[in-house]
Amino acid sequence: MSSPDFTVPTALATGNTANFTGQGTANGAGTVTDANKAALLNTGTAQALSPGQRLLVTYTVRLTFPASSVPTATQYNTAYASNSTSTNPGSRQLAANGVILPPDDLTAYDASTNGTTYAPSREVGPVDSPVPTPVNFTPSLSGTVFEDVNYGGGAGRTLAASGGVGRPGVRMELYDATGAYLATTTTDANGNYSFTNLTVSTSYTVRALSNQVTSSRFGSVAGLLAVQTYRYNDANRVGGEYPARAEAAANTTSASLASLTPTAAGSPTAAESIVSVTLPVASSTGVTASTGIDFGYNFDTVVNTNASGQGSVQQFILNSNTLGGESSLTQSGSRRDAAGATQALPAGQESSIFMISDGRAHAGLTAYDATTNPGTISQLTNGVALITLTATTPLSIAGTSTATAVYAAGTVLDGTTQTFNVGDTNTGTATNATATRVGTDGVTLAAIQRPEVEIQTSALTTLLDIEAANTTVRGLALHGSNGDTDYTNSQTILVGNTASADGYLLENLLVGTTATGTRPTTATQTSDYGISLLGQAGAGTVQNSLIGYTNNGGLRVNNGLATTGTTQILSNFFTKTGFLVATGEGLSFGDIAATGSGPANVVGNSFTNTNAEGIGFEIGSTSASTLTNNTISNAGLVGDTGATVSALEGSGIAYIQRDGTKRGTQADVLSKNVITNSQNAGIVIGYGQQNITISQN
Structure with missing residues (x-):
């Protein structure tokens, strides 16, 4: 045809592509339907053809061959477009020169005989002189x-x-x-x-x-x-x-x-x-x-113990922070729960997939062989994937915000995927976290299994910073600090310092200890605080974890007096907190007075050998809390070589204030707790505090 007024130089949509299968002559048809007629006429905006105008439609034909039957000789493309409903030479007699076939009538036919010429055109008037296209196939x-x-x-x-x-x-x-x-x-x-x-x-x-x-x-x-x-x-x-x-x-x-x-x-x-x-x-x-x-x-996959870069835990977090669509994820794998049972990965969240090789064959991993597989050597140290972070490689779960979403919401940093995928390579129960009973009801506090992934640092003020909602951290040993000497600046896990972290879940963790539950070496000793819940943390849960050997306090709650949800602190072991600071409580509420803390539910925990109170409240800076079925023993008695010991604040539970001007009126309940061998009193209710119910302890 002569030069068109409009062209459609794109292939037809899937389903409107003609597929001809075979070698040599193969007849078949693909049709332009009414459904995509508008698309064929659309050149940016819908166009209607005026009399005398022409439309060129590019029509894609896909030619396939059975296995081992691709021809070696040159093939010629001799397919035609027509509006006929039956096979024809490829064109038809037009009523008048210049008449354009309606797009919805176009039908493609392969009338090929693998020849080098087309069948004669029967169009009246000026016509094109098409030449069949040679196609050659080569090995590929x-x-x-x-x-x-x-x-x-x-x-x-x-x-x-x-x-x-x-x-x-x-x-x-x-x-x-x-x-x-x-x-x-x-x-x-x-x-x-x-x-x-x-x-x-x-x-x-x-x-x-x-x-x-x-x-x-x-x-x-x-x-x-x-x-x-x-x-x-x-x-x-x-x-x-x-x-x-x-x-x-x-x-x-x-x-x-x-x-x-x-x-x-x-x-x-x-x-x-x-x-x-x-x-x-x-x-x-x-x-x-x-x-x-x-x-x-x-x-989302973590395959090495590097501090950063491809396949590292830091890269997983960077990817998760930036990529959206967490709510639509349905990751196919599994993890382990606190009891060692297999659980499917949660839909609608983005879980880390730890696959760090132990040098053996597992589903997805090839066994190490010095000759044939030298790159799959074990990366574990005594059965543990030990990751050491540097000053330039902090872990920060902090979402990329847009007008419609925060992409990191729903991140799950889950070390138990390593246990499921590679195996229980660090067997046994964590030291200082063996099964026991707590409270006057003798509630079972289950042992904490040793994790397979340990993350440490000697260069960071905060090892893990959580600044995104609905974050879960599970099944890891975390410890280390930048070595500050006033013991008030660093923490292993920081939650909600600059952005909302409401809905966090911290579970099955060893915070402040190695993957065996013991005190780290000096170079990577624990931070000043184990976990700090700050002003935008909101409400969440800390459960089934060991928090110990912190230089100062274990878990400090300063999530704001205005917080409406209840922070859940359930079934944890607190031990030897305040190892280097005499005022280091196991659990403290509202010690940043300007911020304060919201409601809390403290149930079924064990506090042993904290250097100050087992649990401390800053009068006038806390909200209504319930403490039930906890056991607090040896408060004020760290009892370990190298610890700094003082009995000034060594009570089991204490309500104190620093200046004597504040009043606390929240209705706290202390019930069914067992408090033994405190260096100071079992329970201290300081001046200015009222409305505390003490029952059945």
């Missing part, structure tokens, strides 16, 4: 780079099994059997790539640059880093070739593949995502191709 490798959004640990999942989302813009590199560089390409909009003009019966290695994989979730930006969860025909390469390393740079100098992965121990980078493929032999009926050479990735 192809596949898809995809994101497995809901990977939850264990064996990696294929593109189909995961419902993966293809990722564009990923550099792919091709190497021969010796590792010599051959070519590069980039994944298309659907994550697909291909290398063509290859040789049959020949081995190649395909490399994907994992550090170029982007997320399909909203909020995705440059700098977020994914972890390999699947490669072609291998579900046990989670973390790539060397999980403890980061992805090597793009090969822009035609270097050998081997040079991208130095063999020296401690080398920081490697070619992480590689797979070797041998093209099959050509069959008697034609060329063959290797397809489905896929690579899968996930942004």
Whole structure:
């Protein structure tokens, strides 16, 4: 046809693409329906054709061949567009020159006989002189780079099994059997790539640059880093070739593949995502191709003990802080609860997926072998994944805010996924947290199992900062500080200092101790406070945890007098808090008087050998609280070598104030608590406090 007035240079929508299967002549049809007629006429805004105007429609035909039947000879594309309802030579007699076929009548036919000429046109008047398009097929490798959004640990999942989302813009590199560089390409909009003009019966290695994989979730930006969860025909390469390393740079100098992965121990980078493929032999009926050479990735997986970078716990948090859509996540894996039972990962939250290798074979992980798998060596120390943070690598769960959402809400930092995925490699009960009974009712306080992940620092004021709502931290040992000497500035976990953290859950933690429950060495000793709940913390829960060996207090609650929800402090062990400061309570409320604390429910806890009170309240700065079935013993008696001891505030429970001018009128209830061997009194109600009910203790 002559030059059109309008063009539609795009393929038809899925479902309106003609698919012709076979070799040689293959007849079939794909139709432009009324449903997409408007789209065909839309060139930015809807257009109506005027008399004499022409419309050029680009029509996509997909030609597929059975396995091992791709033709080696040149093929010619001789498909036609028509409005006929039956097979015809590809055109029809028009009523008058210039008449345009209505888009909803267009039907494509493959009338090919693999010839080099079209059937004669029967159109009256000026006509085009089309020439069939030659198509040649050569041996190739192809596949898809995809994101497995809901990977939850264990064996990696294929593109189909995961419902993966293809990722564009990923550099792919091709190497021969010796590792010599051959070519590069980039994944298309659907994550697909291909290398063509290859040789049959020949081995190649395909490399994907994992550090170029982007997320399909909203909020995705440059700098977020994914972890390999699947490669072609291998579900046990989670973390790539060397999980403890980061992805090597793009090969822009035609270097050998081997040079991208130095063999020296401690080398920081490697070619992480590689797979070797041998093209099959050509069959008697034609060329063959290797397809489905896929690579899968996930942004929640932790595969090494590095302080930062690809596959680290810090990178998980950075990814979670930035990526949105947590409420739609349905991660596929499992975790362990306090009793060791298996629990499915929660839907609508974003859980960390710990998969740090112990050098053995597990679902998703390949066993270490010095020759064949040198990169999968164990990263555990005495059965523990020990992560040491530096001054530049704090952990901060702080959401990216938009007009409609805070992306980090619902983050779950869960060390028990390591236990489930790799095993109980740190067996036993934590020291200072063995099963006991508390309160006058003899409530069972369950032992705390040793975690498999320990995070420490000697360089940070705060190890873990939580500034996003509905955050869960579970199944970790956390300790360390920056070594300040006044013992009032640092904390292991800080909650709600600058943004709302309402709905937090801290459980099954060892705070201030190693993964065995013991006091850390001096270099990474614990912080001044174990957990600080500050002015925007809101209400949440601290449960089933050990808090001990803090320089000053164990758990301090200063979440604000205006807080309406009730803070739950349930079934915890507090031991040897105030190790270096004589005023270090196990649990304190309102000691930042200007902020104060909201309502609290303290039930079923054990307090032993705190250097000051087991539980302390600042008169005039606290809200109504209930203390029930707790056991407090040896308050004021740290009783450990190296501790600084004082009995000035060594009471089991104390209400005190510093200046004698304040009044406390909240209706607290102290009932069914057992208080023994305090260095000072069992219970002290200081001047200015009233409305306290003391019963059945």
